Structures are given as C-alpha cells and as structure tokens.
Amino acid sequence: MEDQVEVVARAFVEHYYYLFDSNRASLASLYQPSSILSFEGQSIVGADQIQQKLSGLPFGQCQHFISTIDSQPSVVAGSIIVFVTGSLKLLDEEHPLKFSQMFQLIPTLDGTFFVQNDIFRLNYA
Amino acid sequence: MEDQVEVVARAFVEHYYYLFDSNRASLASLYQPSSILSFEGQSIVGADQIQQKLSGLPFGQCQHFISTIDSQPSVVAGSIIVFVTGSLKLLDEEHPLKFSQMFQLIPTLDGTFFVQNDIFRLNYA
Incomplete structure (x- = not known):
C-alpha cells in the first residue's frame, strides 16, 4: 500500500507540474467544485476559480524543478497526501524561487484522483 | 467555519512548536497509534515511534520561528490541514535552517485534535 501511495504521488507530481509549465489552463481538470487552493495566503475555492487564479498569475512561461516528494x-x-519542495524558474528571472506545496488527492469513481486541498508557498531565502 | 479552522490551526502551531522547543518528549501526546510522520524522507508510524524519533534527533535545544501558517x-x-513555513535555530548553529511542515489534525471525542499526518522538510538554500 505504501508503495502504491508513492507511485501515485510521483505520477501526480510529474503530471501536475508538466501541465503547469506547458498548459496552465488544463490544470482545471484536476480540481472539482469542492477544491480549495491556498496560494501565497490567498484562499480560492472551486475548480473554475482556481483555474482563473493559476492562469492569471503575473508570469508567463515557467519551469518547476522538484527537489523532494513525500x-x-x-x-x-x-486518499493521499503529497508534499513537494522544489524551485520555480520564471522566464524573465535569473534566480529560481524556492517553493513548497502540498496536495490532498481524493480518488474518483473512474479510478483517477482529484485535488481536494492545495497549499502553495514560496520559501523566501 | 473558515475562521474556526484558522483559529484551531494557529493554536495548534503555537502549542506544537512550544512543546517541541521546551519539552520534546511531551509531543507524544499529540499523536496516536495510527499517526504517520515523514521526517526528511524517513517514514515513522505510531505515537511511540514518532516520539522516539523526535526525542532522538541529533540536536538539543532549538527554537522554531514561524513565517506563515495556512x-x-x-x-x-x-479535520484540518495545517501548512507551516519557518526557520529552525539550533543552539550550536549560527544560521537558522528554513523548513516547511504540514499536519492533518483529526478531532477527538473529547473535543481536542490529534495529528494523523505530519510531513517535515528542511528547505536547503
């Protein structure tokens, strides 16, 4: 069971940040109306609102580099809790920003998962 | 409800790090046999094992400084998810270490909470 949790977590992390870095609008498919995002202290509820928030972030192309996945x-x-640390490189910024993020993934009837809880914080040096 | 969640989270964070910094062995009271701790990638299950891990950490007196609580x-x-970023000052180290940590708190029958999930990571600069 532990192994299965880890396999799902790693696959989710790869998928999530790939979508974030390549087609941010498509992240909406990972959330549901009940989903909650805390982004740098701002609370957003619902897949549509979360997608608007993520698509509206004041930076374009970016790249996530993952350091740890728990x-x-x-x-x-x-259901699975996923905890990620890493760094975020923005197109116009020389230095990547450290971040940490957690997700709670809930299984769906069709065998996939959706994100019920999502908390993101930059870790300022 | 949102406010109540925040009130509990802040009270928990204050209590948890106060115990950690003043009497680490007493943290056992916050966990149950089902509790899971991931500490720097190491997985530990059960209140007794978690208390042993925390008490056995290779540093004595320390002080946590909290930057953000979500x-x-x-x-x-x-039940409540709590996400903390901050820094950890060890007695013999000049520079504090950045960390991030998440908890899932589950209500008990007597009106308190226990920690079911706990994930801790240092954020190396």
Whole structure:
C-alpha cells in the first residue's frame, strides 16, 4: 500500500507540474467544485476559480524543478497526501524561487484522483 | 467555519512548536497509534515511534520561528490541514535552517485534535 501511495504521488507530481509549465489552463481538470487552493495566503475555492487564479498569475512561461516528494495515505480510503519542495524558474528571472506545496488527492469513481486541498508557498531565502 | 479552522490551526502551531522547543518528549501526546510522520524522507508510524524519533534527533535545544501558517478544512468532518513555513535555530548553529511542515489534525471525542499526518522538510538554500 505504501508503495502504491508513492507511485501515485510521483505520477501526480510529474503530471501536475508538466501541465503547469506547458498548459496552465488544463490544470482545471484536476480540481472539482469542492477544491480549495491556498496560494501565497490567498484562499480560492472551486475548480473554475482556481483555474482563473493559476492562469492569471503575473508570469508567463515557467519551469518547476522538484527537489523532494513525500507522500502518505490520508484518512478517507484511497486518499493521499503529497508534499513537494522544489524551485520555480520564471522566464524573465535569473534566480529560481524556492517553493513548497502540498496536495490532498481524493480518488474518483473512474479510478483517477482529484485535488481536494492545495497549499502553495514560496520559501523566501 | 473558515475562521474556526484558522483559529484551531494557529493554536495548534503555537502549542506544537512550544512543546517541541521546551519539552520534546511531551509531543507524544499529540499523536496516536495510527499517526504517520515523514521526517526528511524517513517514514515513522505510531505515537511511540514518532516520539522516539523526535526525542532522538541529533540536536538539543532549538527554537522554531514561524513565517506563515495556512489552514484548510480537510475531508473528514472537523479535520484540518495545517501548512507551516519557518526557520529552525539550533543552539550550536549560527544560521537558522528554513523548513516547511504540514499536519492533518483529526478531532477527538473529547473535543481536542490529534495529528494523523505530519510531513517535515528542511528547505536547503
């Protein structure tokens, strides 16, 4: 079970940041109306609002580099907590920004997962 | 509800790091046999094992400084996700270490909370 959690977490992280860096608008498909995002202290609820927030961020092309991925089974059967640290390189910035982020993934009836909880913070040096 | 979540999260964070910095062994009271800690990538399950891990960390007196606290309601009624960034000053080290940490708090029958999930990572500069 532990292994399966880790496999899902790694696949999710790869998928999430690939979409973020290549086609940010498509991230909406990972959220549902109940989803909550805390982005640098701002709270946003719902897939549509979260997609608008992410698409409207004041930077264009960016690239995430992942340093660590931790995962644990959560409380509801099949749900998973994913915790990521890494750095974020913006197109026009020389130095990447450190970040940490956590997700709670909830299984769907069709065998995939959606993001119920998402908390993102830059870690200023 | 949102406010109550935030109030609990802030009180928990204050309590948790106060205990960590003043009497680390007493942290065991915040965990249960089902609790999971990921500490710098190492996975530890159960209150006793977690307390042993935290008490056995290779540094004595330390002090946590909190930079940000984010909180969200989790899936099970009354449960809360708490996400912390801050820095950790060890007694013998000049420079504090940046860290980020998340907790999932589950309500107990007597009106308090225990830590079901705990993930800790240092954010190396």
